[in-house]
Amino acid sequence: MxxxxxxxxxxxxxxxxxxxxxxxxxxxxxxxxxxxxxxxxxxxxxxxxxxxxxxxxxxxxxxxxxxxxxxxxxxxxxxxxxxxxxxxxxxxxxxxxxxxxxxxxxxxxxxxxxxxxxxxxxxxxxxxxxxxxxxxxxxxxxxxxxxxxxxxxxxxxxxxxxxxxxxxxxxxxxxxxxxxxxxxxxxxxxxxxxxxxxxxxxxxxxxxxxxxxxxxVINEIRKEDRENLIRIENYIRTHLKEELNIEKLSLLAGFNTSKFKIVFKQVYGMPVFKYITSLRIEKAIELISKHNYNISQASYEVGYKNPQHFTVAFKKKLGYLPSQLIN
Structure with missing residues (x-):
């Protein structure tokens, strides 16, 4: 060949x-x-x-x-x-x-x-x-x-x-x-x-x-709506440090809040905030493991003003504390 x-x-x-x-x-x-x-x-x-x-x-x-x-x-x-x-x-x-x-x-x-x-x-x-x-x-x-x-x-x-x-x-x-x-x-x-x-x-x-x-399911969604969702998902991924709420994301996507939540879950397989939390934790793991950020620095960079809130979300999702990444 x-x-x-x-x-x-x-x-x-x-x-x-x-x-x-x-x-x-x-x-x-x-x-x-x-x-x-x-x-x-x-x-x-x-x-x-x-x-x-x-x-x-x-x-x-x-x-x-x-x-x-x-x-x-x-x-x-x-x-x-x-x-x-x-x-x-x-x-x-x-x-x-x-x-x-x-x-x-x-x-x-x-x-x-x-x-x-x-x-x-x-x-x-x-x-x-x-x-x-x-x-x-x-x-x-x-x-x-x-x-x-x-x-x-x-x-x-x-x-x-x-x-x-x-x-x-x-x-x-x-x-x-x-x-x-x-x-x-x-x-x-x-x-x-x-x-x-x-x-x-x-x-x-x-x-x-x-x-x-x-x-x-995806084909049932209008092409314009699907493209808007992809654009918003990319926006979320590149703006994790900012405050992200349903109202703001719905407006950017051109949907009402109810439609945005329903269609986002259809395409990405989970609710918006669960998706955002997953992205934030993944990014924090990268910052801590590969770039030597401490927990406070990493939590701030991914949008958590309080490191304790980040620690709670991390433990709930992964079953262990972020400090174990450093250890």
């Missing part, structure tokens, strides 16, 4: 990757690239573990919003694509008449036949996690029923066309985002790292595809 990548932003021309059948490999393979054209800053990471190939793009183009990544593959694959920042569209053979799009804080599963296709990145900032695997891997992890029940997949396979499993894509919720972060920030080395990455990828794939049951 061979996949060729050619980006309009990278120096060095075309990148050719050759793989054994079903991405089989007995060791962990990693590469990182940072050689971009002038005005482009960031990294591209490749991670190859048994049966899975990962391409992570995290960079910013100061000169242009639009860039392209041409991909040629000689074997059909499945692509599970998570877009943390930016917006990505792609189509076969530069034919934009049938274009697939994944927006910020969304993800989707695609079947891609042996073909030439083109990614278009519509924002200067790009943070995209692409996970490639084959049908045999998907059947092994999800069972034959997952793809056998998909009529549009079998039709696309017959016609050599791209197929998206979730029409509008699904929301990248907190649980999935946590798994993505754990995968990307692995601190293990050697064989332990290989085992950890394989387990995290399996967990991420299973969680993401099992969440497909919520597609009907």
């Amino acid at each position: 061979e996949i060729r990548f050619k980006s309009s932003e990278c120096n060095g021309g075309e990148l050719v990757k050759s793989f054994n059948k079903d991405f089989e490999i007995s060791f962990l393979s990693e590469e990182e690239y940072s050689e971009f054209k002038e005005g482009v800053v960031g990294i591209v990471r490749e991670i190859h573990v048994n049966n899975i190939f990962v391409l992570f793009q995290d960079y910013n183009n100061e000169n242009s919003e639009n860039c392209t990544l041409q991909v040629v593959q000689n074997h059909p694959v499945f692509l599970l694509q998570f877009v943390m920042d930016g917006e990505v569209t792609f189509s076969l053979n530069e034919n934009t008449s049938k274009e697939f799009s994944t927006s910020k804080n969304m993800y989707n599963l695609f079947y891609i036949p042996a073909s030439r296709y083109l990614y278009r990145y519509l924002n200067p900032k790009k943070q995209v996690l692409n996970i490639y695997f084959t049908e045999s891997f998907l059947e092994c992890k999800m069972g034959e029923c997952f793809i056998n029940h998909s009529k549009k997949y079998h039709q696309a396979k017959k016609e050599n066309q791209i197929c998206s499993f979730f029409n509008r894509g699904l929301v990248l919720n907190r649980k999935l985002r946590n798994i993505v972060n754990e995968f990307l920030n692995c601190s293990f080395d050697g064989l332990s790292k290989q085992s950890y990455l394989e387990s995290k990828l399996t967990e991420l794939i299973l969680m993401a595809l099992s969440s497909g049951d919520s597609e009907t």
